Amino acid sequence: MGHLLVSDNDAIRVITLQRPEKKNAITRDMYRAMSGAIDSAQNDPVIRCIVITGNSGVFTAGNDLDDFLKDGTSGGDERASDAVKFLYSLVQNTKPLIAAVEGIAVGIGTTMLFHCDYVLAGSSATFSTPFIHLGLVPEGASSLLAPQSIGYQRAFAMLVMGRTLNANEAREAGFVNTVVAPGEAAAEAEKIAREICALPAEAVALSRKLLKPQPEELTRRIDLESRLFGERLRSEEAIAAFQAFFARKKR
Template sequence: MTGHVTVTDEDAVRVIRLSRPDKKNAITQDMYRDMSAAIDSAQGDASVRCLIISGEPGVFTAGNDLEDFLKAGTSNTGTPRASEAIKFLHSLAHNAKPIVAAVDGIAIGIGTTMLFHCDQVIASTRATFATPFIHLGLVPEGASSLLAPWMMGHQRAFSMLVMGRKLDAEEAREAGFVNAVVAPESLEAEAQKVAREIASLPAEAVAASRKLLKHTPEDLIRRIDHESHLFGERMRSAEAVAAFKAFFARKKS
């Protein structure tokens, strides 16, 4: 573990917490690796019956650490996408344990698209959700092009994934991918309450029912990999190169 992801098990619930507050929990390749390991190792552990993914108070995640992401994603032109990010998405696709997300503050890029793989999403009143892929000359990822229209309809998904429109917590609840909106100080307790409720149910029945409700892992992996291929092509496009140059110029100014 890098120290930027903490994993704790208590009362049949595994909490995976992003903990890099100085960088707004921006996710590095090492952090993706740690999250994947926490999810994968839970699959064969009968004592873990539900997962929680959360961040530090005030911020869920700013998405990819772009400098780390670009370094990993463009180091080899034959493999343009950051492999640990894809492995994490595959872990979400194959995961068979219920996931509760506790979202406080910003959830940008993969910080939002990972939520489409969760079974319950609890947001604080100060949570916001944004997928600014287009503004960087890129395309949606994480099977969001499959899951978002399925959850919220084409028009809302288009507004979010293509136009880059940001949603606040109530708008996300109305769109259908947030279950409840609570005060920031109540977020952790509410997520734990929901996770313990799920963990108390008959585990085999939960697993079978969840499988009925979800897209198959094969469908998710197929879409993740297709998006990844397009994402890699876009990373090398003139549009994306110009967008990233402008982004880093703004950061330095």
């Protein structure tokens, strides 16, 4: 699948982002492939747990910003629809979902974690949602889930001020369960997945459903964020921020 590796290890489906030359930045094809890997597990009784991770010591740098600037200047919605479909797949997923984070988790690399049931992080991991610096707004239902998960003030600092959290801060905030030695997150995630797979599957599914907000509530928030995000992406403020970002990168 190109920049995405999907492998089934007994009852565990492992989805690995593998685009190391771009720090696993997510393309439209990768969004579609991730959606497919999650969706196809739903009616497969063999798959009891899903793990998402990245290779080369990086989780993901978030969206490919070249696509963003292209969308903002052309008015295209293709990337947005692929990203939203992936978010819908996260919301509608009924299998326990575990994330193993090494290195950077930027933008959707952090907001997708609020949909996960268990998150492990290498001790050098960092979490950032720099939407504000690009003139954008939060996505992934993070404007709903982050305040519920880590409290309003922490969510404001992360989502509105663009503050970065390290692994220990993320654990203290409550959206990372366990911090492990660098390079150990994926292996430890599979141990947690095996522990979950050994539990009664129907009871796990029902309990998980009770713990989470209703899917309809999440999809409504995703739709609202997506509409505002698209409007912001075409705004003069955001286009100028992107151009300034790329100018800095070229220096």
